[in-house]
Amino acid sequence: MTTKSPAREGPSPATTATEAGGEIVRTHQHTIEIVSDSGEGAQKCGQIFGTVSAKMGNGVWTVEIIPAEIQPPPRLPDGASGNRIRIGTGPVTNWGDQTNLVVAFNEQVLLARHRLDALADDAIILLENMWATDPVEAIQAEWRAAMEELSACSYRIIEVPMQERCLTVVEDPRRGKNMFALGMLAYLFGLDLDLVQDQIAQAFRKKSEEIFERNVQLLHLGLEWAREHLDFRIEVPRAPSVEPMVVMNGNQAIALGAIAAGMELAAMYPITPATSVSHYLGDVFETFGGVVHQAEDEIAAAGVAIGASYAGKVAFTITSGPGLALKTEFLGLAVMTETPLVVVDVQRGGPSTGLPTKVEQSDLLASIFGQPGDTPHVVLAPATIEECFQSMITARRIAEAFRTVVIVLTDANLATGVQPFPRPQPDPAWLASPPDLTPVAKGLRPYEWDERTGLSRRIIPGQPDGMHTITGLAHDEVSRVAYTSATNQKSSAMRSRKIAVLQQTLTPPSVNGDASGELLIVGWGSTKGAIEEAVERARAEGLSVSSVHLTFLSPLEPGLRAIFDRFRKVMTVELNYSDNPDDPFINTENRRRGQLAWLLRAHTLVDVDCWTRVLGEPLRPDVIHEVIRANVAGGGDE
Numbered sequence: 001m002t003t004k005s006p007a008r009e010g011p012s013p014a015t016t017a018t019e020a021g022g023e024i025v026r027t028h029q030h031t032i033e034i035v036s037d038s039g040e041g042a043q044k045c046g047q048i049f050g051t052v053s054a055k056m057g058n059g060v061w062t063v064e065i066i067p068a069e070i071q072p073p074p075r076l077p078d079g080a081s082g083n084r085i086r087i088g089t090g091p092v093t094n095w096g097d098q099t100n101l102v103v104a105f106n107e108q109v110l111l112a113r114h115r116l117d118a119l120a121d122d123a124i125i126l127l128e129n130m131w132a133t134d135p136v137e138a139i140q141a142e143w144r145a146a147m148e149e150l151s152a153c154s155y156r157i158i159e160v161p162m163q164e165r166c167l168t169v170v171e172d173p174r175r176g177k178n179m180f181a182l183g184m185l186a187y188l189f190g191l192d193l194d195l196v197q198d199q200i201a202q203a204f205r206k207k208s209e210e211i212f213e214r215n216v217q218l219l220h221l222g223l224e225w226a227r228e229h230l231d232f233r234i235e236v237p238r239a240p241s242v243e244p245m246v247v248m249n250g251n252q253a254i255a256l257g258a259i260a261a262g263m264e265l266a267a268m269y270p271i272t273p274a275t276s277v278s279h280y281l282g283d284v285f286e287t288f289g290g291v292v293h294q295a296e297d298e299i300a301a302a303g304v305a306i307g308a309s310y311a312g313k314v315a316f317t318i319t320s321g322p323g324l325a326l327k328t329e330f331l332g333l334a335v336m337t338e339t340p341l342v343v344v345d346v347q348r349g350g351p352s353t354g355l356p357t358k359v360e361q362s363d364l365l366a367s368i369f370g371q372p373g374d375t376p377h378v379v380l381a382p383a384t385i386e387e388c389f390q391s392m393i394t395a396r397r398i399a400e401a402f403r404t405v406v407i408v409l410t411d412a413n414l415a416t417g418v419q420p421f422p423r424p425q426p427d428p429a430w431l432a433s434p435p436d437l438t439p440v441a442k443g444l445r446p447y448e449w450d451e452r453t454g455l456s457r458r459i460i461p462g463q464p465d466g467m468h469t470i471t472g473l474a475h476d477e478v479s480r481v482a483y484t485s486a487t488n489q490k491s492s493a494m495r496s497r498k499i500a501v502l503q504q505t506l507t508p509p510s511v512n513g514d515a516s517g518e519l520l521i522v523g524w525g526s527t528k529g530a531i532e533e534a535v536e537r538a539r540a541e542g543l544s545v546s547s548v549h550l551t552f553l554s555p556l557e558p559g560l561r562a563i564f565d566r567f568r569k570v571m572t573v574e575l576n577y578s579d580n581p582d583d584p585f586i587n588t589e590n591r592r593r594g595q596l597a598w599l600l601r602a603h604t605l606v607d608v609d610c611w612t613r614v615l616g617e618p619l620r621p622d623v624i625h626e627v628i629r630a631n632v633a634g635g636g637d638e
Helices: 042-055 107-115 137-150 162-166 177-189 193-203 209-229 250-260 275-288 298-310 321-326 328-337 364-369 385-401 412-416 485-505 525-540 560-564 595-604 621-632
Strands: 014-017 023-026 029-036 059-065 081-088 099-104 119-128 156-160 232-235 245-249 265-268 291-294 315-319 341-347 378-380 405-411 418-422 517-524 545-550 552-554 567-574 609-612
Touching: 029 042, 029 107, 029 177, 042 059, 042 081, 042 177, 042 193, 042 245, 042 418, 059 412, 099 107, 099 177, 107 119, 107 137, 119 177, 156 209, 162 177, 162 209, 177 193, 177 209, 177 232, 193 209, 245 250, 245 412, 250 275, 250 385, 250 405, 250 412, 265 275, 265 298, 275 291, 298 315, 298 321, 298 328, 298 341, 315 321, 315 385, 321 328, 321 341, 321 364, 328 341, 328 405, 341 385, 341 412, 364 378, 364 405, 364 552, 364 595, 378 385, 385 405, 385 418, 405 412, 405 525, 412 525, 517 525, 517 595, 517 621, 525 545, 525 567, 525 621, 560 567, 560 595, 567 595, 567 621, 595 609, 609 621
Parallel strands: 023 232, 029 099, 099 119, 119 156, 265 291, 265 315, 315 341, 341 405, 378 405, 517 545, 517 567, 567 609
Antiparallel strands: 014 023, 029 081, 059 081, 059 418, 245 418, 378 552
16 A cells, blocks of 8 residues: 655645535646546546646646547556646646546546645545446446545545436447536536636537537536536636647647748658647648658658658658657758758557557657767757747757757657747747759869768758759768768868757756755756756755756757756656666666766766656656655755
């Protein structure tokens, strides 16, 4: 049995008696989960609840709970599917610590969340009660055993006759409970029903009017049941933005960023959790002159994107870890031929096919060093949904200006998480310039490298006087195959030098907190919100801790050694694997460290420590807070 503690996310909620004798719980933040068997629509319920909350002025961060199998058997803890939504009065940057309120469609998926220590000890649980009287005795026994296990905590469990009520509207309650649950949440959190119905219409826009009306009926059914039977409501004060906002997940932001950057072709092969980028583009890309190409495999997708880019188009390819491995040879070709290419890698758990629906940050070293030979290129990692959008504009500009490969590392947490951010104002400067098709100057070679910068002019096929043969073999300035020592040394230097030029244009990262002190936490990617919230809590306790979050990982941002030298201890916090120093057989010589820690140790020669976990879920601020306490207090490595 796991020992549990209440979530530590700020001041205790205030409770006020209502006129009707119920209670209004006022709090600056609240975390909600909807969990069900796969196929019962809990994710859609959570998406709509999170989107409406954001549109009404709450800060929001959502995380989808996705089973590894496409359709796991029902009533299994491992098959839990759903959505976790954290809402707040101000901006919300991560999924928080533990859940305050759960809507569970059966007790087995609830057990899964309980056993993961995902629920606050005083969580309120709205639980479908049909299983207590199921005609199958084994199911009744499972219910009783689950209730006994759950009773060890101080949960407030409220039984809800979801199936019984939904049967008054639909023949198959599995296709109705999610809207009934949404109705209960709409009552509890005071959602605008017009906005809720608008989101339902959007979610079912490809269905019939009859289906929409039935879902709205189920919504009101849940709302009325909650009004009649629940003696509390939850108020998270809203602060509507004075500027226009958008609400979307990271994969949608990647897709819209590609459009805003003027990209013209997306080549991909379906892979979780990256596929929905192409789903979104498939709906809208053609409107902006773009093409989505679904190739026969990951290798072909990379080849199509490189071919389109070579021909002068602005192309990118989308994948996840296993697909990145398959694209390896083609990425080397793009580096050797200096063909601009953007690659989006939505990281998931590994190795091999690993954990397709779970989050990790384990592709960092593969993305930088995964190609054979010396293949310098650019790797950057957005940390928020808004940065997913902006990163595509940055990646396109760098890829074309430096004639190189740019890999954008997002992850499953960003891919499916929903967050509001200010509506971007399109800027013509974001768009790619039309290909330069003016005649090539007489005598200009296709790899006329500038000795100082390593840069050369990009020649488009068909450009007058620019005809040349392109090859992935070692080549000289006129693109002829050349194996001489001097040629290979020079071409390698030129490909590397332009990455150094890019590094010189970057600015040092900002320090969150004091510029010097006891402990510096370094992170990258989607862990930013959890790290910074943990640092803020620790600093409020008087602990000397600051943080730095890196966007550029190859090349690394400048000034890191100078920043590190101002702290007694530097450590990374990451979502990939590292050995604990006190594990059997582990010592300072053989310990595997977090992937960013390895990079930083090599580049700065600072003894950078690390704390990492690969639990298949985002990091929680309270856990990072405890790591900070242990390290600032001299408690040793975690």
